[in-house]
Amino acid sequence: MPLTPQFEAVPALEPNGQVFHISPLIRITLLLLYTALMGPLPFLARATQAPVSPLLLTLGIVLGWVGLYGALGQRVEVNGNGIQVAYPGWICWLFRGGWQLHWEDVQALKPRSTGQGGIVYYFVGADQKAYLLPMRVAGFARLVGLVEYYTEIDTQDVKPLAQPWMYGILLVFTLLLLLIDAWTIQSSIKLLVL
Numbered sequence: 001m002p003l004t005p006q007f008e009a010v011p012a013l014e015p016n017g018q019v020f021h022i023s024p025l026i027r028i029t030l031l032l033l034y035t036a037l038m039g040p041l042p043f044l045a046r047a048t049q050a051p052v053s054p055l056l057l058t059l060g061i062v063l064g065w066v067g068l069y070g071a072l073g074q075r076v077e078v079n080g081n082g083i084q085v086a087y088p089g090w091i092c093w094l095f096r097g098g099w100q101l102h103w104e105d106v107q108a109l110k111p112r113s114t115g116q117g118g119i120v121y122y123f124v125g126a127d128q129k130a131y132l133l134p135m136r137v138a139g140f141a142r143l144v145g146l147v148e149y150y151t152e153i154d155t156q157d158v159k160p161l162a163q164p165w166m167y168g169i170l171l172v173f174t175l176l177l178l179l180i181d182a183w184t185i186q187s188s189i190k191l192l193v194l
Helices: 024-038 041-047 054-071 140-151 164-193
Strands: 018-021 075-078 082-086 099-102 106-113 119-125 130-132
Touching: 018 140, 024 054, 024 164, 041 054, 041 164, 075 140, 106 140
Parallel strands: none
Antiparallel strands: 018 075, 075 082, 082 099, 106 119, 119 130
């Protein structure tokens, strides 16, 4: 008999299961941060007559943004059979398509420290391979509750890697950086006109 999940009662899923996407706050913050960091570079390259072509730089930045957008399209699909991490079809070739694990193959959920002092969790499969539990999805508590329900693994200590307020602070500073970017771009355009 499965353990009662710590987060909420988890009913049996429909055959279609449930899909968890990366939190919109995280997606927006990271996409804006990338734009804020990279956006002014073509304008500055032109204003300073850098040896790198502004057009080539713009193309690289756009490709990087599309890659980041694709990576942030990651989703976690959960149903009565197992858990799967997948990416949108147009970008899955770049991220090797994610992974899939049947509930009966889950041996354990192991914590690992990150270089920044946080903790991430890996499923250990029957094949003894490690599968990273995505921790930046919207509805993480429900996802962990489903993991506990279907695997009978105690998930009481599993917490998200980053709290929403952390990304909220990063979003505020990113918006300030975008204002500085607007001033930088305007100044570089004025230099070109002179």
